[in-house]
Amino acid sequence: MTERTTRRKTSRFRGVAAEERQAQRRAMLIEAGADVFGEHGFHAATVREICKRAKLTERYFYESFANREALFAAVYEQLTQNLRDEMVAALLPAPRDVGAMARAGLTTLFASMRDDPRLMRILFVDVFTVSDEVDRLSRRTTGAFAQLLQTLVDSFYPADRRGGLDTNLIAHGLVGACMNLVMYWAYGGYKEPLESVVHNVAVLFEALGAYVGGAEAPAAPAGPGRRVTRRR
Amino acid sequence: MTERTTRRKTSRFRGVAAEERQAQRRAMLIEAGADVFGEHGFHAATVREICKRAKLTERYFYESFANREALFAAVYEQLTQNLRDEMVAALLPAPRDVGAMARAGLTTLFASMRDDPRLMRILFVDVFTVSDEVDRLSRRTTGAFAQLLQTLVDSFYPADRRGGLDTNLIAHGLVGACMNLVMYWAYGGYKEPLESVVHNVAVLFEALGAYVGGAEAPAAPAGPGRRVTRRR
DNA sequence: TATGTTTGACAATGACGTATGTCAATATTC
DNA sequence: GAATATTGACATACGTCATTGTCAAACATA
Numbered sequence: 001m002t003e004r005t006t007r008r009k010t011s012r013f014r015g016v017a018a019e020e021r022q023a024q025r026r027a028m029l030i031e032a033g034a035d036v037f038g039e040h041g042f043h044a045a046t047v048r049e050i051c052k053r054a055k056l057t058e059r060y061f062y063e064s065f066a067n068r069e070a071l072f073a074a075v076y077e078q079l080t081q082n083l084r085d086e087m088v089a090a091l092l093p094a095p096r097d098v099g100a101m102a103r104a105g106l107t108t109l110f111a112s113m114r115d116d117p118r119l120m121r122i123l124f125v126d127v128f129t130v131s132d133e134v135d136r137l138s139r140r141t142t143g144a145f146a147q148l149l150q151t152l153v154d155s156f157y158p159a160d161r162r163g164g165l166d167t168n169l170i171a172h173g174l175v176g177a178c179m180n181l182v183m184y185w186a187y188g189g190y191k192e193p194l195e196s197v198v199h200n201v202a203v204l205f206e207a208l209g210a211y212v213g214g215a216e217a218p219a220a221p222a223g224p225g226r227r228v229t230r231r232r
Numbered sequence: 233m234t235e236r237t238t239r240r241k242t243s244r245f246r247g248v249a250a251e252e253r254q255a256q257r258r259a260m261l262i263e264a265g266a267d268v269f270g271e272h273g274f275h276a277a278t279v280r281e282i283c284k285r286a287k288l289t290e291r292y293f294y295e296s297f298a299n300r301e302a303l304f305a306a307v308y309e310q311l312t313q314n315l316r317d318e319m320v321a322a323l324l325p326a327p328r329d330v331g332a333m334a335r336a337g338l339t340t341l342f343a344s345m346r347d348d349p350r351l352m353r354i355l356f357v358d359v360f361t362v363s364d365e366v367d368r369l370s371r372r373t374t375g376a377f378a379q380l381l382q383t384l385v386d387s388f389y390p391a392d393r394r395g396g397l398d399t400n401l402i403a404h405g406l407v408g409a410c411m412n413l414v415m416y417w418a419y420g421g422y423k424e425p426l427e428s429v430v431h432n433v434a435v436l437f438e439a440l441g442a443y444v445g446g447a448e449a450p451a452a453p454a455g456p457g458r459r460v461t462r463r464r
Numbered sequence: 465t466a467t468g469t470t471t472g473a474c475a476a477t478g479a480c481g482t483a484t485g486t487c488a489a490t491a492t493t494c
Numbered sequence: 495g496a497a498t499a500t501t502g503a504c505a506t507a508c509g510t511c512a513t514t515g516t517c518a519a520a521c522a523t524a
Binding site: 125142143 | 275358360371396397398402407411439440443
């Protein structure tokens with residue numbers, strides 16, 4: 001016969017509402033997760049360390065996330081979201097030609113990766129090893145980047161001028177080229193200047209355009225089946 | 233006061249010498265390791281499961297390897313060694329022009345990756361997350377592939393015709409393109425025909441050549457820094 | 465001030481994996 | 495055939511970590 005414990009509710013605590021406090025804690029955990037995952041990698045990261053970094057106790061971890069993997073997914077989505085936004089912001093004002101757009105997007109990409117050392121490990125390495133579900137998430141995300149790229153390519157080169165190329169495959173190849181270059185660049189301590197890295201990748205983009213259809217690029221002889229003359 | 237226990241030695245057991253038996257066990261562990269690492273990934277693999285798969289007990293595991301990480305490194309070296317050998321074997325008899333060599337090497341690469349599902353995960357994914365030491369091993373190995381590629385590129389296009397490109401960066405980009413395409417291809421269940429994947433990557437190679445030097449006939453106006461123009 | 469709420473520090477539990485150890489069965493050498 | 499080596503199956507100790515639980519202090523409300 002009790003059940004009548006008035007159940008008061010504390011609507012605000014230290015000036016902020018319960019909902020907002022919880023959201024803040026979640027955000028702090030994501031930030032701390034990015035730090036720890038980015039520094040030691042997912043598999044060496046412990047819930048305890050993440051909580052310590054976030055200045056929260058384990059209880060609050062499980063308030064927002066079912067487990068370490070769920071936090072990783074949240075971190076990943078947060079970081080890719082940011083990156084996508086930055087790249088779109090860089091792309092929008094760029095002149096609408098292949099070289100300029102490539103350089104704008106790539107500059108943002110490589111600069112971001114260099115300026116936030118956590119990104120590479122989280123976005124390009126660990127994400128494939130966390131779990132099948134996170135792996136699928138990463139494929140979708142990488143695929144979305146490739147899709148964006150493909151759309152751009154397709155808009156520059158109409159279907160009849162693609163020389164039998166599968167722009168989907170090409171896009172995935174280019175994304176992979178960027179990923180590996182980021183890793184190589186980072187591993188070498190970012191020795192090459194940003195412009196140099198960007199330029200070389202941009203040339204990859206431009207070369208493709210030139211080879212296939214040569215819209216605004218150095219014209220190529222567009223003969224049927226006429227590829228690089230095979231020695232003979 | 234004993235010490236004189238004749239310390240007999242069993243030179244052969246079931247017909248094979250001790251050294252060879254141990255080498256066989258090591259080989260079985262490497263094979264089993266490739267299976268287990270390739271199927272579930274390094275971090276989900278346990279020493280017990282690997283031993284079970286190798287039909288050996290844990291004791292023999294530690295006879296050959298200090299820990300799981302050491303086994304992974306051995307597996308990695310074994311697999312990359314094989315792959316390198318296959319690719320070299322495919323490259324040697326190929327006509328010495330960019331397109332043909334690219335296609336020969338790439339066909340071997342993509343076919344190998346498709347035919348042995350363990351490779352992708354071990355060579356392109358897990359290797360970066362095992363430990364710092366294994367990570368360095370992977371950089372060296374990937375770097376060696378890139379180096380090989382770069383040497384080829386450099387031999388086709390002499391320095392004065394590279395349009396300010398850093399062939400080292402380009403090579404790493406191309407390696408990354410291959411890696412990501414393998415992953416994309418595998419993830420999609422190898423739907424696209426092998427020839428199609430190879431063709432699209434080969435075009436990436438050729439396009440670069442065409443863009444930089446036009447055709448593959450460098451016919452270099454043999455400037456000062458003359459190179460071996462591999463072409464007859 | 466009294467009562468219930470929110471928080472932080474930390475303990476308890478349980479699962480899991482590595483690395484080493486035990487012991488009996490089998491093979492080999494003398 | 496006796497003594498030792500080798501093997502295979504299994505057990506044990508040890509540590510780490512995820513996850514839940516306890517408790518008291520700080521805070522908010524009436």
